[in-house]
Amino acid sequence: MQDVSYLGNWFIASKIEPERPNIKLVDRQRLIETLTDALSNKLILVVAPAGFGKSTLVSQWRETQVKNGVSCPWVSLDENDFEGRQFLSYITLSLANAGIDMEEMVIGAKNGFSDTSERVVIRRLISEIEMADVKCVLILDDYHRVRSPQIDSLIKQLIKETPRSFSILINSRTVPDIDCATLIASGLAVELGTDNLRLTKSEAKEAIASDITDNDFGSLYEKTEGWPVAVQLAKLDGGNLGSFSASKPGNSNNFIASYLTEQVVDALDEETKKFLLYTSVFERFNESLVNHVLEKEDAWMLMGRLTSLTAFIIPMDREGSWYRYHHLFAEYLYESLKKSDPTIVSDLCVRASEWHLANGQPIEATSYAARVKDYDRCADIVLDAGGWKIILTQGIGFMRKLLRFIPENELQNYPRVALARTYLHCKDGDLQQGRFMYDATSWSNRACEDAAWLQDQLVVVSCLAFIRI
16 A cells, blocks of 8 residues: 555545444445446446435445455545546545555645646546556545536546446435436446335344334334434434334434434533534544634543444544544534524634644635635635745645635635636636636725735736736
8 A cells, every 4th residue: 555645735634534434233235245246337326315324335345345355445525626636636545545556646646736737637547547457446425515517527537438447436415417327328337226225124123123023113114214324313212213203214304303302412411412513513523623623622532422322423534533423413413503502603613714724724724714704714814825826836726725715706805815816717718707807806906005915916917918907
């Protein structure tokens, strides 16, 4: 395995580590065999709403394949994975992390391929995959969070141009926009959907593993309709779901929210409940982040009280230092926090932003600030990182990720950030949009005496002679 450790300010190492759920609900051998039988396909789709155990199933299956000598690189995706070259960087580093020789590309990947065109990068990546000549399944977790035509296009190219020994497994809440129907019809893809992922009666009975009577189990199965997360919750309570009425699987607003409130969260002491609510603002968290945001040196110790909730706390790396909550659980907690104490959300996000910035993660720092519409902080992060110069030092992809958090209708309040956005448009080749951006945001600052703005304007305008001032 090649060393892919890196202290860069865009790369998140836990994203290329497979998730390791704390609990194994049931051995889903029938689905593992189905996925294994699908290895001859170029694309394997696992598509279902939240709570159907997609990531757990894929993790279980991956373990069996690794033992059989199949390379299974993993990339956990999120909303920041929309830029082509950095997406390809994560794929490259995940391949290296899985033991595939990517020696010539790792250095460039660690820099986000900032000096190489996307077209060249993907051609080199396909060439390296061909030369590796090993069975490899690239696992893309949470693909529904990406929502990027650019990434969809890259995936289609990888499916089309890589050898048959290379497959892609996509885990998503929705069917990705990559011509899946055509791929399935042509025999290049296979899909496991909601009906496949429901627990059978025997699997649900095995999962509950209690002295529940046949009548009570029948009622339980009818309520949950084989929805894994609902069965998981029932398991916590010995197979008793009380008088809750079933709701459509995939809809957490009634059944799951009621159960979590009345049977899980309300049973905790106030300090532990507060810990859960406050930490729900995190996309991912570790001890240092939690202690900083909760402003207590020993806040992390409360994790020890959550042993009954291990089904909803997902380790994100080998060391068990980074975690996230199950998506349904996180959504429930975060909505509860906003209802009970909306003002604290802003304070928590700002402190999370401070921690990420201090720990070399300006993109995540900007993301937290933008979540609570603290655009002053977003702008400060961009300018402290160099403003328009970021493109020269960190690359276009890094700049694009930072700037996406500041809405264009806010740019008139941040003239130096507007200049950076102007420069980005022009580097992208969109000269017309660059000029429009400059004209729309710079006219009111012509008399500005701020030395930094004047210097930025001089440099950007001298580089972009097409703009008339």
